Amino acid sequence: MALHLSVNLNKVALLRNSRGAKNPSPVLAGIACLDAGASGLTLHWREDSRHARRDDVRELRALCLSRGVEMNLEGDDREELLTLAEELGVDQFTLVPVRPGEITSDHGWDLPRENARVAKVTSRMKARGIRTSIFMDADTGSMRAAKDVGADRVELYTEPYAAAFPTEKRAMELGRLKSAAEAAAACGLGVNAGHDLDLHNLPTIAREIPQIVEVSIGHALIADALYLGLAETVRRYVTACAGGDVVAPRTHE
Numbered sequence: 001m002a003l004h005l006s007v008n009l010n011k012v013a014l015l016r017n018s019r020g021a022k023n024p025s026p027v028l029a030g031i032a033c034l035d036a037g038a039s040g041l042t043l044h045w046r047e048d049s050r051h052a053r054r055d056d057v058r059e060l061r062a063l064c065l066s067r068g069v070e071m072n073l074e075g076d077d078r079e080e081l082l083t084l085a086e087e088l089g090v091d092q093f094t095l096v097p098v099r100p101g102e103i104t105s106d107h108g109w110d111l112p113r114e115n116a117r118v119a120k121v122t123s124r125m126k127a128r129g130i131r132t133s134i135f136m137d138a139d140t141g142s143m144r145a146a147k148d149v150g151a152d153r154v155e156l157y158t159e160p161y162a163a164a165f166p167t168e169k170r171a172m173e174l175g176r177l178k179s180a181a182e183a184a185a186a187c188g189l190g191v192n193a194g195h196d197l198d199l200h201n202l203p204t205i206a207r208e209i210p211q212i213v214e215v216s217i218g219h220a221l222i223a224d225a226l227y228l229g230l231a232e233t234v235r236r237y238v239t240a241c242a243g244g245d246v247v248a249p250r251t252h253e
Helices: 010-017 026-035 053-067 079-088 115-127 140-148 159-164 170-186 202-208 221-229 229-241
Strands: 004-008 040-044 070-075 091-097 132-134 154-158 190-194 212-217
Touching: 004 190, 004 221, 004 229, 010 026, 010 040, 010 221, 026 040, 026 053, 026 115, 040 053, 053 070, 053 079, 070 079, 070 212, 079 115, 079 159, 091 115, 115 132, 132 140, 140 170, 154 170, 154 212, 170 190, 170 202, 202 212, 202 229, 212 221, 221 229
Parallel strands: 004 040, 004 212, 040 070, 070 091, 091 132, 132 154, 154 190, 190 212
Antiparallel strands: none
């Protein structure tokens, strides 16, 4: 079974914000992604609203409802975000730890040290019928702790794997991901994955780690769309999610 592709539209919102108007539109980009075969859409609404904004979350939720696809809302445990998730009844809330000043998410939750903080959110979302996923490093020993705090899924942080992919450390990092995914599944957790996945490294995950059911991809996909066009890019990522090798655009490393 192919991985479900949820397209993160934050970078579309970031480009829009750079001019202070309404173009490009995350909603129109979302429609194009769904028309090209994406399974769902993701937004990460940060406190500074540097890319996605509150209204974007509302509009993307309405689009997903109209198209019968899932919306994944990502973010930390601040009250305004949790309240919005509950109000909109998003399909999945992915709880992500935030470090002040970070450019992008770069670490998972530290469990069991942060159990109480995470469990407060998972229980609250569960009461509203919202599936919860928590962002976790690919640490086999932490998967039981993720289950114990009430998560439905984990999203495995894949940046170390992506960074190692062109090096001799690829097999080691792939093995770490595979072991963590197997441990999570053995605990009864669903498994998502995300961060720096692209057309080069995604097919290997799709073929080698069947426990992973969903990937959330934003930066690389939107970057590739600058060269290939958005619809064609999504089609290639859908193929990669099925384990097929695809041609990636040449980029300057």
